[in-house]
Amino acid sequence: MxxxxxxxxxxxxxxxxxxxxxxxxxxxxxxxxxxxxxxxxxxxxxxxxxxxxxxxxxxxxxxxxxxxxxxxxxxxxxxxxxxxxxxxxxxxxxxxxxxxxxxxxxxxxxxxxxxxxxxxxxxxxxxxxxxxxxxxxxxxxxDNYIQDASYLSGIIAGAMTKSKNIGMVGGYPIPEVNRLMNAFMAGVKESAPDTKFQVAFIGSWFDPPKAKETAFAQIDGGADLLYAERFGVSDAAKEKKVLAVGNVIDTQADYPETVVASALWHFEPTLDKAIAEVKAGSFKADDYGVYSFMKAGGCSLAPLGTFEGKVPAEVMAKVAEKEKAIKDGSFTVEVNDNEPKSS
Missing domain, CATH: 3.40.50.2300 (Response regulator)
Structure with a gap:
């Protein structure tokens, strides 16, 4: 190819x-x-x-x-x-x-x-x-509007942090990153409203060594759970024996003792819609972002895998309740594109 x-x-x-x-x-x-x-x-x-x-x-x-x-x-x-x-x-x-x-x-x-x-x-x-x-x-x-799944992963993260100090490493502070971080932080506060966040951006979409070093600094700053928006963060978490929450893909199989939850993006609904429109001759200028929403099948919470049974049952019940509400439209996760700040 x-x-x-x-x-x-x-x-x-x-x-x-x-x-x-x-x-x-x-x-x-x-x-x-x-x-x-x-x-x-x-x-x-x-x-x-x-x-x-x-x-x-x-x-x-x-x-x-x-x-x-x-x-x-x-x-x-x-x-x-x-x-x-x-x-x-x-x-x-x-x-x-x-x-x-x-x-x-x-x-x-x-x-x-x-x-x-x-x-x-x-x-x-x-x-x-x-x-x-x-x-x-x-x-x-x-765009990857997977704030629904990010919010749910935050609920789990808030229940799993003991230090109530979470590190977050992103690529760039642009809307598609900011909205996922903000949704995750909102979910964390559902479980642990007094949690503090360390937020950093590495200025690259693909620099695992830099992301790893940034994550090490956040662990040194007291974080016992990391939000892995970039590759390299989960490696730092694994080495330092703290937890991580994944983004976009499921890396639990690679980090079975580290990645407790992940928000997954499914591009299939977006692409399948475009293919159908092209074949029908009806493709037009449109915003396909809605096909990344959970109710369209564009995102989901990954299976807990090795963390099944380790997350408190009442927390998973809350996740299931919120997921149902998101899908039936009775609850909407805020789309907040503002740059998240450390607190």
Whole structure:
């Protein structure tokens, strides 16, 4: 699979166009429709700025591979794409005939929208802090609105901290990180309202050594439980024999004595909606964030695994009660995008 972008020669581009023309001609002769049939897989490409192992991107990658295995899409991707190279890679995928392009454009918003404007027949579904624009009908946005699951994991964390001092290590203080941290903190206070928080950001989406060192400092500051928004935090917790709460993915199998709970993001509802819209010819500028909400199946609390039975029964009963209320709409977890502060 392509990594770090794809490169096509002018010859290969002409070959692709000639092949497409031949196919269209054959369809016309045979009396077949030339437009995409609903049962045909659509060509999907993704452009990632980090490795596909990174938490956030891994969930998009997982959903895309599931759709590929079902036969709904053809899927290729580029990982570790620098911001400076992002626009070029997007354009080459669009030129290659991909009908849906995925990615995260937090650092290249203007360039990404410029590409979408130049390819109105291609659907773009991009992780973004900004809203869709009706003037750009083929560009939709999404985000990991998993505050519901983060809140529930906080309820558990509040019951498991003994020092009432929790360390939190994030990548950047942007809305998609802030809202999860704030929801987690609100959940903690449901169980332990007097808890103090140490909040830090490492200025990177993927720097496990830096996240680990930051977590060590928070443990030295009295934290006996860590919120692992970034890779590296759970490693620090394991070494120092304190607990951790995971984010986006379930790492309990890797840290069976450390990770007590995790808030999981499920990108499948988001991607499946986009695929259906592209196939139906009805894709439009929209905010797909709602498909990450718990009631849409976009997030969940991971199984407790080795911590089953170690979290007090009354706490898990409270979690179950809140989860039911979230799903039936009688309780709403606040979406707070403000930067969380240490307390």
């Amino acid at each position: 392509p990594k770090n972008g794809i490169v096509f020669s002018s010859f290969s581009r002409r070959s692709v166009l000639k092949a497409a023309g031949a196919t269209a001609a054959l369809a016309t002769v045979a009396g077949l429709p030339t437009r995409l049939l609903a049962a045909d897989p659509i060509k999907v490409a993704a452009v990632y700025t980090v490795p596909v192992e990174q938490q956030w991107v891994s969930r998009i990658h997982k959903a895309a591979n599931a759709a590929k295995e079902r036969g709904d899409i053809e899927y290729v991707y580029s990982e570790n794409t620098s911001n400076n190279d992002y626009e070029r890679v997007m354009r080459e995928y669009a030129e290659a005939g991909h009908k849906l392009i995925l990615g995260e454009v937090f650092g290249v918003e203007e360039a990404a929208r410029s590409v979408a404007k130049d390819y109105p027949d291609v659907a773009f579904l991009m992780g973004s802090s900004f809203k869709p624009d009706a003037a750009l009908p083929n560009f939709s946005v999404f």
